[in-house]
Amino acid sequence: MTARVLRAADRAATPWKNGGGVTREIAAHPEGAPLDAFDWRISLAEVTEDGPFSTFPGVDRTLTVVEGAGLDLMVDGEHHIVDEPYWPHDFPSDLATDGALLGGPVVNLNVMCRRGRTSAAVAVVRGTVRLAAPPGGAVLAIALEDGAVLDGTELGLDRYDALLTREASAGVLRTHGWALLVTLSEG
Numbered sequence: 001m002t003a004r005v006l007r008a009a010d011r012a013a014t015p016w017k018n019g020g021g022v023t024r025e026i027a028a029h030p031e032g033a034p035l036d037a038f039d040w041r042i043s044l045a046e047v048t049e050d051g052p053f054s055t056f057p058g059v060d061r062t063l064t065v066v067e068g069a070g071l072d073l074m075v076d077g078e079h080h081i082v083d084e085p086y087w088p089h090d091f092p093s094d095l096a097t098d099g100a101l102l103g104g105p106v107v108n109l110n111v112m113c114r115r116g117r118t119s120a121a122v123a124v125v126r127g128t129v130r131l132a133a134p135p136g137g138a139v140l141a142i143a144l145e146d147g148a149v150l151d152g153t154e155l156g157l158d159r160y161d162a163l164l165t166r167e168a169s170a171g172v173l174r175t176h177g178w179a180l181l182v183t184l185s186e187g
Helices: none
Strands: 003-006 021-029 040-047 059-067 071-075 078-082 089-092 097-101 106-114 118-131 138-143 148-150 162-165 171-186
Touching (some): 021 138, 059 071, 059 118, 106 118, 106 171
Antiparallel strands (some): 040 106, 059 106, 118 171, 138 162, 138 171
16 A cells, blocks of 8 residues: 655745745645646645635636635625535636635635646545545545544544545545545546
């Protein structure tokens, strides 16, 4: 089994251009790709102020609020209230988007996929889940609470730690709390 543990403590904070928060990249493909060339990118964002979201032409985004009251997103002139924790919300990242905080700062998990190259299925899970990457794809599991472990290994995950694998049968993840599971497929 080949799985990489990506520790939350190892992620550097990058300030946004508009000063409204910071982001911490969890993983991207190709690894180290600039923002205009990734196939997929998964990050944790701390939003501290209302303001515009960065646009990414040709990219679809799934935003999941993991801390805080949520956001009122205005996507291309249409309101999207994202106020339920652990509920993935999809929208095109190339449309003009503004976010208004609903009750103070929030932390979001963002999954971004370049259309035509990659797609993502995002689910919030609890308990036992089999990790299985599709052919040519990957699976990323992010612990939203302390206490996830990959069966038969010493690979334990604390809050916001992640496990990345490209194997078709990488094992079983057992969580004591919630985890976000991202299955990435080519095309």
